[in-house]
Each structure stands twice: as structure tokens, then as C-alpha cells.
Amino acid sequence: MKSSLPTIPDTCAIPGTPLSDARAGIDACVHCGFCLQACPTYLTLEDENDSPRGRIVLMRALVDGSLPVDDGDVRTHIDRCLGCRACETACPSGVPYGHLLEATRATLTRVKPNPPVARLILFAFARPALLRLVMLGGRIARATRMSRLLSRLPGRFGFAMAMLESTRSAVKRARYVPRSDAERGTATLLTGCVMEGLFAPTNRATERALSANGYAMTATAGQRCCGALHAHAGDDEGARQLARANIAAFERSRADYIVVNAAGCGAMMKEYGQLLAGDAAWHERAAKLASRVRDVSELLAEAGPRPGGALPVKVTYDAPCHLLHAQRLATPPLRVLAAVPGLELVPLDGSEHCCGSAGIYNLIEPDVSDRVLAPKLANIAATRAPMVATGNPGCLMQIGAGLHRAGMTCRAVHPVDLLDASYAAQAAAERGS
Amino acid sequence: MTASTLPHADAALQARLAAIVGERRVLVRAGELRTYESDGLPGYHARPSIGVFPGTRDETIAVVRLLAELGMPFVPRGAGTGLSGGALAEGVVLLGLHRLTRIISIDAEDQRALVEPGVVNAALSRAAAPFGLHYAPDPSSQTACTIGGNVAENAGGPHCLKYGVTLNHVLALTALLPNGDVVTLGNADGECEGYDLLGAFIGSEGCFGVALDVTVRLARNPQAVRTLLADFSSLDAAAHAVSAIVAAGIVPAAMEMMDGPTIQAVEASIYAAGYPVDAAAILLIELDGAAAGIDADADRVAAFCREAGARGVRTASDPAERARLWQGRKKAFGAMGRISPHLVVQDAVVPRTKLPAMLAEIARVAAEYRVKVCNVFHAGDGNLHPNIGYDATSPDESARVHAAMAAIMQACVAAGGTITGEHGVGIDKLPYMDSLFSPATLGAMCALRDVFDPARRANPGKVVPMHSCREWHAAPSARS
Ligand SMILES: Cc1cc2nc3c(=O)[nH]c(=O)nc-3n(C[C@H](O)[C@H](O)[C@H](O)COP(=O)(O)OP(=O)(O)OC[C@H]3O[C@@H](n4cnc5c(N)ncnc54)[C@H](O)[C@@H]3O)c2cc1C
Ligand code: SF4
Ligand code: SF4
Numbered sequence: 001m002k003s004s005l006p007t008i009p010d011t012c013a014i015p016g017t018p019l020s021d022a023r024a025g026i027d028a029c030v031h032c033g034f035c036l037q038a039c040p041t042y043l044t045l046e047d048e049n050d051s052p053r054g055r056i057v058l059m060r061a062l063v064d065g066s067l068p069v070d071d072g073d074v075r076t077h078i079d080r081c082l083g084c085r086a087c088e089t090a091c092p093s094g095v096p097y098g099h100l101l102e103a104t105r106a107t108l109t110r111v112k113p114n115p116p117v118a119r120l121i122l123f124a125f126a127r128p129a130l131l132r133l134v135m136l137g138g139r140i141a142r143a144t145r146m147s148r149l150l151s152r153l154p155g156r157f158g159f160a161m162a163m164l165e166s167t168r169s170a171v172k173r174a175r176y177v178p179r180s181d182a183e184r185g186t187a188t189l190l191t192g193c194v195m196e197g198l199f200a201p202t203n204r205a206t207e208r209a210l211s212a213n214g215y216a217m218t219a220t221a222g223q224r225c226c227g228a229l230h231a232h233a234g235d236d237e238g239a240r241q242l243a244r245a246n247i248a249a250f251e252r253s254r255a256d257y258i259v260v261n262a263a264g265c266g267a268m269m270k271e272y273g274q275l276l277a278g279d280a281a282w283h284e285r286a287a288k289l290a291s292r293v294r295d296v297s298e299l300l301a302e303a304g305p306r307p308g309g310a311l312p313v314k315v316t317y318d319a320p321c322h323l324l325h326a327q328r329l330a331t332p333p334l335r336v337l338a339a340v341p342g343l344e345l346v347p348l349d350g351s352e353h354c355c356g357s358a359g360i361y362n363l364i365e366p367d368v369s370d371r372v373l374a375p376k377l378a379n380i381a382a383t384r385a386p387m388v389a390t391g392n393p394g395c396l397m398q399i400g401a402g403l404h405r406a407g408m409t410c411r412a413v414h415p416v417d418l419l420d421a422s423y424a425a426q427a428a429a430e431r432g433s
Numbered sequence: 434m435t436a437s438t439l440p441h442a443d444a445a446l447q448a449r450l451a452a453i454v455g456e457r458r459v460l461v462r463a464g465e466l467r468t469y470e471s472d473g474l475p476g477y478h479a480r481p482s483i484g485v486f487p488g489t490r491d492e493t494i495a496v497v498r499l500l501a502e503l504g505m506p507f508v509p510r511g512a513g514t515g516l517s518g519g520a521l522a523e524g525v526v527l528l529g530l531h532r533l534t535r536i537i538s539i540d541a542e543d544q545r546a547l548v549e550p551g552v553v554n555a556a557l558s559r560a561a562a563p564f565g566l567h568y569a570p571d572p573s574s575q576t577a578c579t580i581g582g583n584v585a586e587n588a589g590g591p592h593c594l595k596y597g598v599t600l601n602h603v604l605a606l607t608a609l610l611p612n613g614d615v616v617t618l619g620n621a622d623g624e625c626e627g628y629d630l631l632g633a634f635i636g637s638e639g640c641f642g643v644a645l646d647v648t649v650r651l652a653r654n655p656q657a658v659r660t661l662l663a664d665f666s667s668l669d670a671a672a673h674a675v676s677a678i679v680a681a682g683i684v685p686a687a688m689e690m691m692d693g694p695t696i697q698a699v700e701a702s703i704y705a706a707g708y709p710v711d712a713a714a715i716l717l718i719e720l721d722g723a724a725a726g727i728d729a730d731a732d733r734v735a736a737f738c739r740e741a742g743a744r745g746v747r748t749a750s751d752p753a754e755r756a757r758l759w760q761g762r763k764k765a766f767g768a769m770g771r772i773s774p775h776l777v778v779q780d781a782v783v784p785r786t787k788l789p790a791m792l793a794e795i796a797r798v799a800a801e802y803r804v805k806v807c808n809v810f811h812a813g814d815g816n817l818h819p820n821i822g823y824d825a826t827s828p829d830e831s832a833r834v835h836a837a838m839a840a841i842m843q844a845c846v847a848a849g850g851t852i853t854g855e856h857g858v859g860i861d862k863l864p865y866m867d868s869l870f871s872p873a874t875l876g877a878m879c880a881l882r883d884v885f886d887p888a889r890r891a892n893p894g895k896v897v898p899m900h901s902c903r904e905w906h907a908a909p910s911a912r913s
Contacts, residue, residue, distance in 0.1 A: 010826035030770035031475040033514040033577040037553055046486070046532045047457075048513070054468035061467055073464030090576075092702050092767030 013065025017110075018103035018236060021278075023063055025096045029056045035097075038090035040354045041080055044371045049077045052087035052097055059104050069111045078104055080368055082361055083232050084321035084354035089328070098326060099274065105234030114233055114364075121360050122235055125193055125225045126242060135197030138164050142198075151404060156366050159401055163362075166400025167198040170387070170411035171205075173420060176427030178208045182216035184303055187294075188255035189217065190246075190269065192262050193225045194393040205420035206261045206296050212423050213303035215257070222249035226260075228268035229359050231275060243272050244282055247289045258289070261296040261416060263392035264359065267326035269293045295323060296416055297332035297391060305339045308422030309429050312342040315418065316385040318376070318399065320392035321354050333391055336415045340422040348388070349379040355390075357398030373402045380410060389415045446503070450485045453495045458532075460484035469527055473514040473574070474861060476775060476825060481508070481527035488532045490549070490645055497643060498613035500526060506890040507611075509639040511551065511582030514574045516778055517859025519586065519638050519895060530581050530643065536560050537646065544651045545604060545621065550581025550644045554588075557649070566651040569596040572855070573763040581644045587636030589855035591687035591762065592719070594813035598855065600635045602650045608634055609643040611891040621648040633881060638857050639892040641885035655686075655721035659731040660749040660758055663738035664712040668692055668796075668808070671714035672789040674741035675812045678718070678734055679785060685734070687719040688813030689762050695769065695807045695820075699761045702768040706761025707754075712744070716812065717762055765809045766820065773805070773822025779838055780862075783850035785815040794844045795819055802837035804830075816854035817845070843868070858896045866898050875901035 012020050035052040036042050042051035049058070058074045061067035067074055078101070085098045113119065124130050141147045142164055151162035187210055195203055207217045227242035246269070250258050260266035268275075273287030315337060323329045337345055356362055356372030376399065380388050388403075390396060391414055400412040450459045460466055461483050470478040487493040500507050508522035510529050520527075533549035536557065540546065541564035548557060554575040558567040571590035572578055578588070584606065589598040596602075605619035619631030634641050665671040671690055678685065691699070696708045696715060708715055716738065720730050735746040749755040769776055783791045792808065795817075799806040810818040819841055823834045842852055842865055852858075852865045866875065879902040882889065889902075 027774040028770050029475075030767055030776050031471060032473055032574070032767040032770075033512055034574070034764065034767055036512060036577050037556075046488075047460075048468045048531075049460075049465055051468075057468040057470075058464065061464070067464050067467070071464045073462055089703060092699075092704055092764035093770030094702055094768075095770075 019107040022103040035087035082358040085325040106236040109234035162401035163397035173424035178212035180211040184214035185256035187257040226265040263320035263323035267322040301332035301335040309426030310342040357394035479521040479523035481522035486529040511579035516856040519859035657724040670742035690812035692808040704764040775825040780856040781845035
């Protein structure tokens with residue numbers, strides 16, 4: 001009987017593209033299927049084309065030329081990927097899926113650009129002055145309660161307004177001045193576009209909490225958007241430009257650590273070396289800078305963190321994908337919460353699954369995003385906790401908007417806000433005694 | 434009708450299927466069918482003519498009845514983690530069952546569950562956990578593979594050494610025959626009268642029809658568990674330890690062996706388990722049962738390992754470490770993807786006493802054909818899984834790998850073993866069937882198949898070589 005192992009032709013139909021450069025990563029996939037059940041889009045859409053394994057098959061088909069780069073099905077299924085990278089932490093073979101996805105998108109968008117909404121958002125995020133204006137508009141809409149009113153509108157616009165509405169600070173705390181001995185070195189904050197624009201109180205809380213744990217905080221001028229949105233959407237050149245600007249800015253800072261309180265931005269900056277791998281002039285600088293980047297929870301966990309005053313509240317924790325799967329940080333945020341006396345942590349079912357935010361995904365693929373969010377909201381409701389902690393602005397707004405539109409009273413908060421409130425309570429108690 | 438005379442998917446069929454399952458659940462374009470061209474055995478590809486993915490039991494029945502009406506062959510598919518190409522559909526309809534994921538009921542008192550075929554193996558154990566129960570068969574692929582696929586392949590796993598394979602844990606099932614009839618096999622409430630058709634269906638690799646729902650036995654979680662990791666400086670010493678433990682009458686829940694290259698691949702992966710990377714072999718041995726006496730047994734097992742030459746034996750200190758040790762084992766196959774771009778795996782069984790000799794033979798074959806063999810396997814029941822990593826773009830290397838695989842298989846058969854322990858025959862092992870079974874036995878298999886699927890429309894061309902069925906039909910003795 002005829003039988004032989006089939007030989008695979010060693011050809012590349014798309015030489016010189018980012019995807020062809022990433023071929024070794026595709027080859028690492030052994031088609032075992034272990035990633036299927038980790039993938040939110042597969043679980044939601046129930047089609048293997050919307051799974052990591054299926055998408056890698058499509059990528060391979062682009063490389064070997066059996067499917068053309070303008071194939072509509074390829075584009076649909078690649079577009080529907082959340083980029084949550086849960087497949088990476090399930091993959092025994094070490095397939096660098098996040099990198100493959102970015103390379104694929106960079107290759108596909110050269111043939112057919114992203115939809116206008118996406119291009120508009122990326123355009124704005126690459127221009128600091130414009131972005132500041134947009135954020136100011138957002139804050140005005142929020143302060144005048146416009147966002148609350150408009151959040152009742154159906155569809156994406158209403159959802160976007162609910163996202164804005166959910167950025168209203170959920171944690172009340174008294175003012176306090178952290179005492180700091182700076183024994184753990186210096187740190188400078190990536191202030192971030194959305195964080196500084198809509199979550200400024202969380203940025204201040206981050207600075208206070210770090211000071212209180214022995215880090216001397218310094219400011220860095222000239223920093224820009226981290227470029228994550230651009231990289232994820234296939235605008236690799238846009239991402240590289242922003243990365244270079246940030247590298248130059250943060251090189252001027254002498255701080256030991258570049259601290260980030262937005263998981264998505266932290267993941268991007270830790271990967272600057274890879275992003276600029278093909279750029280001889282910048283690669284080394286990028287890698288060096290990346291090695292200084294830490295998530296705020298990492299620095300806090302390293303310091304303990306120092307316990308604060310009592311804050312009797314029930315909290316559940318949802319892991320941001322770019323913290324858990326991209327940065328592989330599972331326990332540091334839990335240690336931050338554990339440092340708050342009186343805080344009762346209730347486990348959240350499916351905490352490791354994406355909430356459907358995924359950068360600008362929730363605005364571009366609203367249907368899938370909503371369907372991914374639904375089980376998350378149900379699981380949060382089941383905990384009966386009045387607060388869900390998560391350390392990424394995208395997740396805060398996606399979950400926050402979902403809760404708001406569902407009429408739930410539960411609020412989404414950054415873990416650092418809770419720690420900071422705990423320190424504030426401690427300071428108040430000390431003042432009182 | 435055979436696969437080759439099948440009319441290609443036409444718009445009419447597409448429309449009729451879409452009327453049953455919805456338009457989104459019928460796939461026809463090349464781009465969409467690509468991922469359904471292979472299962473867990475990369476390297477083999479077969480393009481289905483059309484893919485249809487029912488979401489309910491009724492839809493499934495309606496689809497199969499439509500295909501019966503049209504006389505069209507089809508191939509059932511679960512999660513596509515099979516390692517023998519069983520779910521490949523060359524030019525025929527692919528019937529995906531992974532959307533049927535309902536756990537219909539869990540009966541904690543009677544320790545059983547009724548599930549749809551697309552339920553993932555590990556999801557069933559997770560659902561049973563609150564009752565202190567679990568589903569015992571635990572293939573390494575349990576986080577991905579489906580119960581339907583497990584039934585079709587009679588899947589095993591590390592813990593099948595003590596608890597038995599899928600066959601021992603299925604009480605009854607509802608089969609949707611290829612002609613559209615729905616029949617109950619076995620009896621959920623106890624012994625079944627008459628012929629054991631349930632037993633015949635389990636392991637039928639999708640050739641007897643579709644498992645529509647399955648009643649499985651749930652096992653009580655053991656009172657106590659001890660997981661030991663013994664590390665050896667030679668494969669041979671580890672193999673002797675296995676023999677000594679079994680000879681002493683100890684029945685571990687599981688006894689798994691991994692060789693040096695496998696250990697190194699796992700330790701380089703995200704599932705790094707803390708195995709000693711300089712060991713030539715490790716044994717992962719689990720004992721379970723009543724708390725009384727388990728430590729004494731663990732001590733005896735450790736002593737046998739040391740006597741056989743183990744450099745060290747340690748016991749997992751807590752459930753987290755135990756889980757980590759097992760994760761490393763279960764993800765070993767995937768972890769080998771890092772070593773080479775392509776991978777083949779075999780699934781041979783030899784009598785346990787022949788293990789040391791067989792491992793030596795595998796090493797000799799590997800040297801002769803200049804291929805890299807990694808061994809990771811169920812040592813307790815002599816079920817070997819030699820993996821060969823290679824570069825499939827090199828015709829020379831592919832040829833050597835294929836020759837080495839064939840040599841290993843022949844050696845297993847010569848040692849009184851067989852060619853599949855748990856992965857099934859599919860298409861990958863077809864060439865070996867003739868050397869393993871007499872024409873009369875193969876003929877009997879064809880006859881049994883004809884009972885369930887006389888038109889041979891379900892999973893055509895798999896398991897039993899086509900020619901042996903033709904020969905059997907042609908033989909006058911078979912017709913009288
Ligand atoms: C990394 C890895 C490790 C593995 N480890 C083990 C192991 O330890 N033990 C083991 O036994 N196997 C193992 N396997 C093999 C594989 O996971 C099993 O054979 C599993 O039972 C296949 O299930 P599936 O749902 O993926 O089925 P598929 O691969 O989709 O199909 C397998 C066969 O079942 C048929 N089938 C599927 N569903 C149905 C149904 N509802 N009704 C009728 N027929 C159906 C198909 O036609 C096909 O012939 C492993 C595979 C991988 C990739
Ligand atoms: S788990 Fe990794 S190797 Fe396995 S199919 Fe998914 S991506 Fe491929
Ligand atoms: S990144 Fe997330 S959505 Fe995309 S394939 Fe991986 S697990 Fe699925």
C-alpha cells in the first residue's frame with residue numbers, strides 16, 4: 001500500500017513582508033489544538049477559523065501562497081482576533097502568537113487598509129495635541145453628564161459614551177502625602193494617553209502608592225502614546241515611530257524603572273526590542289529601554305507592598321490579558337489587593353478570559369466584542385462583589401461600560417486605586433489619633 | 434458509492450444544509466475549509482467538499498438524514514486532536530460536532546453523566562468536581578478533545594493503567610446511524626442483554642455513525658494521592674524499575690516515562706515542571722486509593738526505583754506541585770514542537786516485559802536512519818509513543834523518518850505488540866493493518882461495519898484497508 005510522509009514545499013509567496021519574516025513562529029505550531037479552549041473567539045463563535053490554530057493555518061496559507069493576501073475569509077478571521085494572547089499561555093510549543101498576529105495584520109493592511117474608524121483613532125493617538133483635545137472633550141462630556149445621558153443610546157455610540165461615563169472615579173479617598181525614603185530606587189511613570197486623559201486620579205494614585213513603597217518618582221517629558229494600538233492594528237511603522245520617540249524621551253530620564261499602570265502599554269513597551277528588531281540603529285536602545293519597564297503591580301509586589309489602613313470591601317479581580325498572557329504576571333496584582341486590610345477578594349470565574357475590549361476592537365468588531373463581554377458580566381454578577389479590579393484602561397472601560405449599560409451597580413476600579421485608598425485611610429486614622 | 438465518485442459540493446446541497454443549520458454553519462470556500470483539512474497529526478491534509486456544523490441534536494439528525502437521502506459520504510469530527518488522521522475528509526462532507534457541548538445531566542448519586550459528543554473531556558471533570566467526582570479517562574489532550582472523539586478512538590490516558598480506557602467508562606450511548614436511524618446502545622441502568630453493540634461502537638473511529646449522546650460513569654475522587662518523580666541516568670534502568678513495580682503486584686494509578694530530549698523540551702516550555710534536565714529518563718508514578726497504606730506503597734515504589742538505579746526519587750509536596758508535574762507530562766507532545774518544525778508520533782504497544790529491549794531497538798533504529806527520536810509514553814501498560822521531529826521540507830529527511838517509523842512498527846509487531854494503543858488507525862496506520870491481521874480477521878471487521886453502515890458512507894476509506902473489504906466481498910465463503 002502506498003504510504004509516505006508528505007513533503008511540504010519550502011516556498012514563500014510573500015517574500016519581504018512582515019509575515020514572511022515571522023515564518024519560524026508559524027512552523028512552531030504542531031496543530032495540537034491545546035489552545036482552542038483558551039480562545040474567547042473560538043468559544044463564542046464556535047468556528048475553528050476563529051481559533052488560534054485556525055488563524056495560524058490561514059497565516060501559513062498566506063506564506064505558502066495557497067491563499068492570496070486579499071482573501072476575504074482570511075481577513076475576516078484575522079480581524080476578529082482579539083489579540084488577547086490567551087493562546088500563548090496555553091501553547092506548549094511556544095508559538096509567539098501575538099507577534100504572528102501583528103505581522104499578519106501589518107501584511108494584510110498593506111493590501112487593504114483598516115476601516116475608517118480605526119484609521120481615525122490611530123491618527124489621533126499619534127498626534128499629542130489632537131489627542132489632548134479629544135480627551136478634554138471627553139472630560140467635558142463627562143463633567144456635564146452628557147456621557148451619562150448619551151450612554152442610553154443604542155449601538156456603538158451609546159457604548160462609547162458608557163465607556164466614557166465609566167471612567168468617573170469610583171474610589172473616594174482623603175488627601176494624604178505619602179512618606180517615602182526612596183530606598184528602592186527611582187521610577188518614572190508612562191502617563192499614557194487614556195490614563196492621563198481620563199484616569200488622571202489613578203495616575204496620581206500610582207505615584208503616591210509607589211512613593212509610599214520606597215520608590216522616588218520622577219517625571220519624563222516628551223513621552224508619547226506607546227504605539228500598542230498601532231502595532232495591534234497592523235500599523236507597524238506608526239508603532240515604530242512612536243516607540244522611537246518614547247525611547248529617546250525615556251533615555252533622558254535616569255530613573256531605574258519605567259513604570260506603567262496600563263497593562264496593554266506595558267506589554268508593548270516590554271516588546272520594543274522585538275518591534276525594532278529590524279532597525280539596526282535602534283534595536284539595542286529599544287531592548288535596553290524595554291528591560292527597564294515594569295508594571296506597577298510588579299514594583300509594588302517587590303516591595304511587599306506595605307499594608308495600608310482598613311478598607312472593608314468585597315472585590316473580585318479580572319486579569320487583563322496583556323498582564324496575564326502577554327506579560328505573564330498573575331500574582332503581583334493579587335498581592336497589591338492582599339495588602340489592603342479588610343478587603344475580601346472573591347474569585348471570578350473565567351478571570352483569565354478576555355473581556356472583549358482589546359484596544360479598539362470593541363469599536364470595530366462590536367458584535368463579537370459584546371458576545372465576549374456577556375459571560376464576563378454574568379460571572380461578575382455572580383460574585384455579588386460591588387467592585388471588580390483590573391489594571392488596564394481598556395478593560396476598565398469595557399467592563400465599566402458593560403456594567404453601566406446593564407444597570408449593575410458594580411464598578412470597575414484599578415487595583416492601585418484601592419491600595420491608595422487604603423493608604424489614605426491609614427493616614428486619616430493616624431491624623432485622627 | 435465511494436468517495437471518488439462523489440459529486441462536488443453544489444449550491445443545492447449548500448442551501449439544503451443551510452436551511453437546517455443556518456448559513457454561517459455551512460462552509461464551502463477554500464479559505465474557510467483550510468483549518469478543517471487536518472487533525473492533530475500535522476502533515477496530512479485532505480480538503481472536505483463542504484463543512485457542516487450543527488448546533489443541536491435535532492440539527493445533527495436532520496443533516497445526517499439529508500446526507501442519507503442523497504447517498505453522500507461524510508466524516509464526523511470532534512475537536513480535531515486525533516493523531517491518526519481519522520477526522521480527515523477527502524472530498525466528502527465534514528460533519529463537525531464540536532458545537533454540541535451540553536452536559537445534559539450529572540447524577541451524583543449514581544455517579545454518571547449524560548453528555549453531548551462535543552463536550553470537552555476536561556470540562557466534564559470540571560463540572561463533576563463539585564460532587565467530588567471526575568471522568569477517569571484522561572488523555573493528554575483532555576483540555577481540548579471531545580467525549581465523542583474519545584468514544585470513537587476508545588481513548589486512553591496516563592490514569593488508564595489502573596482505571597481502564599474509555600470503553601470501561603461508557604455505560605450507554607445514542608448512536609445516529611449513517612442511514613439516519615437513531616439507536617440506543619448499552620444500558621445506562623446496568624447490564625445489557627444481547628450482543629455488546631456498545632463495545633463494538635466504542636473505538637469504531639467514526640465508521641459506524643455518530644455518537645449523539647453518551648452516558649459515562651463518573652469516578653469518585655480518591656481519598657489520597659501520592660505522585661512520585663524518579664530520575665534515572667539510563668532508559669534501561671527506568672524500564673527495569675517499571676517491571677519491578679508491576680512484578681511486585683503494585684498497581685499505580687499511572688506510570689509514565691519520559692526520556693532526556695522530551696524532558697528538555699518540556700522544561701523549555703511554558704509548562705516547565707521542574708524535571709531534572711540532565712536525567713536520561715524520568716518516571717512519573719502516581720498511587721491513589723485509601724489513605725491507609727498509601728505511604729507504605731509509596732515507600733516501596735521509591736525503593737524499587739532506587740534499586741533499579743534511580744539517582745533520586747521525590748514526592749510532590751502539594752496539589753499544586755502535583756498538577757505541575759502532570760501538566761509537564763501532558764503537554765510534552767506539544768512542547769516538542771519547539772525542537773523541530775514538524776513532528777510525527779507513533780502509538781505502539783508491546784508486552785511490558787519487552788519494554789527494555791524495545792527501547793534499545795528504537796535507539797538503534799534512530800541511529801541507523803539518523804533521526805531524532807523522543808520517547809514519552811505510558812510505561813505501565815507498554816504503550817510507547819516514539820516522537821520524531823524533522824523538517825518536512827527536506828525530502829531526504831522525510832524519507833528517513835518514514836523508514837524509521839516503519840522499522841519501529843515492524844519491531845513492535847515482531848515483539849508481539851500492536852500498532853495502536855489509543856490513537857486509532859485512521860489513515861496513518863492503514864498500511865500496517867495487513868501485517869497485523871489475517872485477511873479473515875479484516876473481513877470480519879468489514880462485516881461488522883456493514884451491520885452499522887452497509888453503504889459505507891461514514892468515514893470512508895479509514896481503519897480497514899479498502900482492498901481487504903473488496904477481497905472479503907469477493908470471496909465466495911463470505912457471501913454464502
Ligand atoms: C498532544 C496530544 C496528546 C494526545 N494524547 C492522547 C492520549 O494520551 N491518549 C489518547 O487516547 N489520545 C491522545 N491523543 C489523541 C486524541 O486527542 C484522541 O484520539 C481524542 O480522542 C480525539 O478526540 P477529538 O474530539 O479531537 O476527535 P477528532 O480528532 O475530531 O476525531 C477522531 C475520530 O473520532 C471520530 N469522531 C469524532 N467525534 C465523533 C462522534 N461524535 N461520533 C462518532 N465519531 C466521532 C472522527 O471521525 C475521527 O475518526 C492526543 C492528541 C494530541 C494532539
Ligand atoms: S497550542 Fe500552540 S502548537 Fe498547539 S495548535 Fe495551538 S498554537 Fe499550535
Ligand atoms: S489572541 Fe485571543 S482571540 Fe486571538 S487567537 Fe489568541 S486566544 Fe484567540
